[in-house]
Amino acid sequence: MSLQTEIIQFLLAGITVGSIYALIALGFVTIYNVTGIINFAQGEFAVYGAFIAITAFQKSRLLSGNWQVALEWPLPAAALVGVVITTLVGILLYRLAIQPARRASILSMIIITIGAAFVMRGAALLLWGTDPYRLPVFTPGPPLKIFGAILTRQSVWVIAVTAVLLVILYWFFNRTLTGKTLQACADNPKAAQLMGISPQRMALLAFGISSAVTAIAGIVIVPSTFMTYDRGLTLSLKGFVAAIVGGLSNPAGAVLGGISLGVLESFGAGYLSSGYKDAISFIVLFIVLAVRLGGFLRRRGSAGERAGL
């Protein structure tokens, strides 16, 4: 393989993985902007989305084989059910764990989300066990060739789904009244309240949107990588690093952060060693925090300053 092909190959692989990080980072940013909370249970939504879709799609043995499920729905229906149920999980997380503590400090609420992540991981372990799961690729067929580099059809799916979601989210936040209401809450929650906007209802909505987006991320990657009950933590951390790189309050920054992180990881794994893949994220996080606490694309006067981050 020529050097040029190699570079394109790493780039494509990086953009694919980076798209997933971008979606998870968007999940972080959505919740953070509206509530000031960094939700460390974010990655669990990806695990739940994938696991629920898999369970609806193929014969599964849950609770250590005590509960046989044979729904065998078509893939699109199974994916939809994965997103819908995960969204409900996200809404429940807010209603049961965050909203009752709304008078607590932001830091306490962040710690609650860490606790919630443990609970969700434990529940996933009980239900689905330690086995790795996988979905079939969405559209089987030979991979595409771009300048000699290989792009699998599933990678195309990942990138396309990310792009479509970005367009939808952009439209929702900038063109609909509800989207603008969410932006107003992120901008100035007190003034939003004086307009008759309920911050709690908006926070609930933010958790719903965020968990849906992250569930979709979990479902589109699961044909190209195995999903296990404990993947949530890594996914959370990668999404978090991407969000921080993007300035934490800026959706466009989160997407750029996610994709650059994916590309960096891909090159690091290719030219140094794949063992360094995860270390790279944390080196990036360290550098960003040390050089510029606010990330590179932070919006001014944002929720970050309110939360003291």
Next chain:
Amino acid sequence: MLEIKNVSTSYGHVEALRGVSMAAHPGEIVSLIGANGAGKTTLLNTISGMTPARSGQILLNGVEITRLSPEKIVNLGVCQVPERRQVFATLSVRDNLTLGAYTRMRGRGEPPIKDRKTLHLDIETIYAMFPILKQREKQLAGTLSGGEQQMLAIGRSLMGRPKVLLLDEPSLGLAPLIVRDIFEIINCLREIDTIILLVEQNARAALRVADRGYVLETGRIVMAGPAADLAADPAIQQAYLGKQGR
């Protein structure tokens, strides 16, 4: 009418309002004057539900609103223009105005906005009052000057068709010429037949524009009456208008 009966509010153990009673009618401007920390802003926040009253009653046209959530109180037509304007800095001027009509667009406020055309006409009404906002329509609110932001904050509240308009320090931090404009606008608001409560440090201007006034001192109302009488009172002149007493 808006009636406030023996209302007390506290922050923790600190009492900010102690048994405040007052009333205001549609079409009149009522000024609340007093020193820093006298409880003026707290009184407005108590009416809007942001800082709920500990005891006492607040009635709007005979309906008790004392312990409702801020959102419910806005639904009933109480709109506050908060201190330091608090426009949505990252949204456009037009979006700020649109969000001012949020309760009406959701069908909770009166009169409801059911289509784009009604919304558009209402926004045009605000532009007719504040032509500069029309020029700035697409700009982010954070890029406006202080005076323009104050006009936007007032316009945004008017989009909610308030029965009660609470104005908190509208002249704060503005240049004297702009302050004059803002007070002229407040004077014109009398025509929309709304109850207007005006909190001001600038007591002279506040009493000039108002019909009646209340003087707050350490959480209590110490004086009340027609604005002209208050402005002529030697004690008030000495304490708030910067004139030497005889």
